[in-house]
Amino acid sequence: MTRGLTALAAAALLAGCATTGTGARDPRDPFEPVNRAVFEFNEVADRTVFRPVAEVYAKVLPEPIRTGVTSFFGNLNDAWTAANNLLQGKLGDSINDFGRVFVNSTFGLGGILDWATPMGMEKHNEDFGQTLGVWGVPSGPYVVIPIFGPSSVRDTAGFVVDIYAYPLFWILRWADPVHRVSWRNIATGVGFVNARANNLAATDLLEQAALDRYSYVRSAFFQRRQNQIFDGAPFVAPASSRDSFRRTLAADDEWDAPGLPGRAFAGLPVVDALPVAAGTGTPDASMAESQPQAAIVQ
């Protein structure tokens, strides 16, 4: 098994190297060759192992049971989300999330039923990477983590804290200290397969939509994280930086962008742009350099 995986990794590395070296470099992704190799590895691992397992899982288990599994893990996530919302200073959301955990852990039979949502307590997803983002920590370069996929330097650090803080692992440590490692492995496995099964339709779409899955996923990742950190509030760059961005474009290419609204630039990962890239003269970098604080305050 190990040797198989090593061979797989080596093949992926070679494939990754073969497809890079040309084209435009994204300033957010200085480790692109390595990231592409890991991405290829993840795709192979998904195609050969996780996806088939998730498909069988989705086929064998009836919908209500899968919803129960999703809700069970969701309830555990809610507890950590509540803590993160507290750390981010969103007291109202935090109370809502603790309320969810209370309702679903008791009336929801340990979380397998989600009574809180129909009661009007909306589900949120917060992790420590988002908390760091709210605190003003820039995302840093793009990182593709083996098996787990797209991340950034900041979010990888957040991910480590997430794993350490994960409520289930603490419960297991307390409930069954002797077998806690086996329990942990089982829970991680089921959680992973369940999550993958929930994503099957989405990854099919991705496969269809993307010309180059790697850059498509990377762009989507930065936008999604940006959106999560600002909780969906539309981020519009301050007028001054937007103008300078337009000037940059105009100087670069004499592009007059007829009728282009400011909104079109809102999707650009301004805050998440690399500090490393500052000074390279790319629009993203110059914007990030001039306005990171204002962006965070919004």
Place this chain on the structure above:
Amino acid sequence: MRRLLALFALLVAPLAVADITPPDVLVKTVSTEVLDIIRKDPEIQRGSTRKTMALVEAKVLPHFDFQRMTALAMGPSWRKASPEQQAQLVDQFRTLLVRTYSSALVAYRDQKLDFKPLRMQNDSEAVVKSEIVQPGQQPVPIDYSMEKSGESWKVYDVAVGGVSLVTTYRDTFNAEVKQGGVDGLIKSLSDKNRQLEASAR
């Protein structure tokens, strides 16, 4: 009676035309109508992509501004393209998006859609916000960026969970243009469409 109705229709019709459908009403009406058809059509249920695509072409397509979407996805490279190249780009990008959108509709047909109150940016700009509601999971927001062009509102970007369709393509498009020029991008798009067409049912 029938004559009376005809007279009534004649009188009211011009009024109805002059009244522009508000963007949120437009999105809601079209989504509801299309999803209703998808949920009922036996051929679509059996997985006919072509049938779904025909439906999307007829019902959804007229409300999208593909020219603008393509220009936004291209960014500065749009100006490098000749009018013929631009026409080809719009055509290929439209085909790709129609296919993806059709698959998305079929895949998520049983999800519940909620619409949020409309927020107008100004007289001719609006973002229509909706959500896919799924049990036990955080709702997935779907935002339609719309612009009033002439007598109707048209969609020029769709963001799912904060991920804008146009922005997501921009990175790839830029890389493709840098590598193989505008023609390289046209080729990649048409290759992709051909490959999807070949595997479609």
